[in-house]
Amino acid sequence: MTSKSLPKNKRSKEEVLAELRTLRAEDARWKEGRTFSLVYHVDDEHSALLKEAYGEFISENGLSPLAFPSLRRMESDVISMAAELFHGNEDVAGTMTTGGTESIMMAVKAARQWAREEKGIGRPEMIVPLSVHPAFEKAAHYFDVDIQHAALGADFRVDVREVERLITPRTALIVGSAPPYPQGVLDPISELAALAQARGLLCHVDACLGGFFLPFARKLGRDIPPFDFEVPGVTSLSADLHKYGYAAKGASVVLYRNRALRRHQFFTYGGWPGGLYASPSMTGTRPGGAIAAAWAVMQALGEEGYLENARRVLSATDTLVAGINAIPGLRVLGAPQVGVFAFSSDSLNVYELGDAMEARGWKMDRQQNPPALHCMITPSHERIVEPLLADLRDCASKLAAGEPAPEGSAAMYGMVGAIPDSKQVDGFLLEFLDGVFDRT
Template sequence: MSKSLPKTKRTKDDVLAELRAMHAEDARWKEGRTFSLVYYVDEEHSRLLREAYGEFMSENGLSPLAFPSLRRMECEVVSMATELFQGDADVAGTMTTGGTESIMMTVKAAREWARNEKGIARPEMIVPTTVHPAFEKAAHYFDVEVRHAAVAPDFRVDVRDVERLITPNTALIVGSAPPYPHGVVDPITELAALAQARGLLCHVDACLGGFMLPFVRKLGRDIPPFDFSVPGVTSMSADLHKYGYAAKGASVVLHRNRALRRNQFYTYSNWPGGLYASPSMTGTRPGGAIAAAWAVMHYLGEEGYLDNARRILATTDKLIAGIRAIPGLQVLGSPHMSVFAFASDSLNVYELGDAMEARGWKLDRQQSPPALHCMITPAHERVADVLLADLRDCASKLAAGEPAPEGSAAMYGMVGAIPDRKQVDGFLLDFLDGTFDRA
């Protein structure tokens, strides 16, 4: 069904009513029923974000000369993030619209560094198999070769395999803190030492954990070194709109020094429209996202972030213990914070996911190995007991032979059985093509 531009104006109330009606069909994240995509705290927090974003909704961070307020806020956000990640006065960075852009800027900067400093025409980077797909996307866009390092049985990247993959064209080694699938921080100290010994760049993708792990450590948990305190780490990415609790889209990308950051920038001096200089991937840089990130960091402060981390860890501990107590279910690895996956050696976890979805829960499906995924926020504190009760009941019924409701299990089973991943990519292209066809 196609949609044409209305011939006449509609009232504000009419338009907003239709918006809200469509919104009612979306995932119920405010109720703690969704375990990805949204990092919800409470309504007071959300009102702050809306108001701060609204104050700068029309401003464009592309021009720091036109909007010095945005420049100041961005510099302060970068400074606060640098201190949080134990960087010194030499660390330099910018904000971006999200983790993917931060990662793309990292790869672009590594490519330029490799070309300019090493004379490598087509650089390579080594990433764990668990690294975020944004690295694959960046490599595709910027013509960088990706080499995949295996993970050990504890789901952390195997440093020996990373070393084996190094070639004369290697420019960048990547580790995650933590990777999204299993929530287990990679051995950053060892990766960075390897990179430093070979004269390579080392990036820590802390898009997920950057604004959680420092506070988890302050609460007394054993968190392995992952930031600029580690010699050899040359850049980091961390998302403010995840556990920084900012509005989408807001992230930071940080470099060990300004010389490295210069490789991220783009300039063009021959345009009749004037001199053009852009610090990141996008041209227009939404002022509202910068303002909301600045506002929430001042609003929460260390006290607020610690309080949220304490609540989240308590909920995570309860859920992990509860899941481990359900016959047939196992939590994968030893997660360092509030993200984890669980699998089964006796049940079809995709069918378990479908059974849970029929009860209103949205748990991400994972593969290699098949698993269900949880990302915990303050919103899940009040629903943990109900989730565990439903999970026990669904697992018990599947174990007794009761069929699961129709859902994604058949699709994941089919995809998992296809050895040619290019064929799976074709399936995904068809899916996207259909999803974004005319409404």
């Protein structure tokens, strides 16, 4: 990356947009269905709706519901539709946020305040599965909450007995995922919530990934266990609209069993010379476009559209899981219940397999503990199922025959896996991040 100064003169719209489009030449090819994370694409018609709805409110700011009652109405509608989808009664309350990380952080902040104000615990603890999203680590770091990690069972679901063992007098919050990102399996939410309820604790369900998918998969006949507010003891839930809700980036919801819990999320300050300040979530400015696009997509798709998209995702996922399990040396981990899964190997270096696939244009995330490649399936992936399986078979066969993989990230993951101290790995990642955002 080269250092760049502000242009001295104006540039035409055409020139600027042309350069902007040139800049994406090296980006992941998500429109071709060759990327398996970060983008939840349906089709171009759907994307056009998001762009138009977002553009209608690109300047509006959701920080002030008094200035923009339209945004307040749309956010209220989104929360109401989400609450009903997640079996919430009229007492369930929440807000929109900019994404899963903010939703999770707000749930942890609310739990911290609840513990301080209701339990007198100055520095509370939360218990999370080892597979939980790193946003909980970030929340613990930002909000001075101690975090305990519960081990997983052989099925990659959190061990409830281990969670119970970790409870202390400072425990305020128990967390389960529906599902965790790595393997796409659901934690035993009913058992976790029952444990929390029996001990007088809060229970958060991280449904950021599966929230807007699981209810429709269940309607399609899939065996999806209860995971939301129909489970007694669940006190809060996060779900991302910009994942399987198919909204524009910057849209998630965090919901609470009642308004009393939601109040612990809010921040207010009455001593500012600039006026009275009240903020519902982490950010100050709240992009109106993201709220409008989320409302628009929920209205446009409706239950019918979400069911159709879930059907397409499940069909593609079923074919891919069966196809991968049929490739010698490869196996899907656990029993994934959504369009998210990981696969590993006992005979091949999966990181080398990932490099071989990337050389053919496929972008799969790498995972660790155990080493695996990760796939997140959207409706746009249904057309690439057979080409993907064909390339996987070919690459796996060549690696098994001793053909070297192209140079890629395998060496880095191998090195990281050999470092016993996670703090050293963190240091390596800090150096990497510093380099990525270097100006030169």
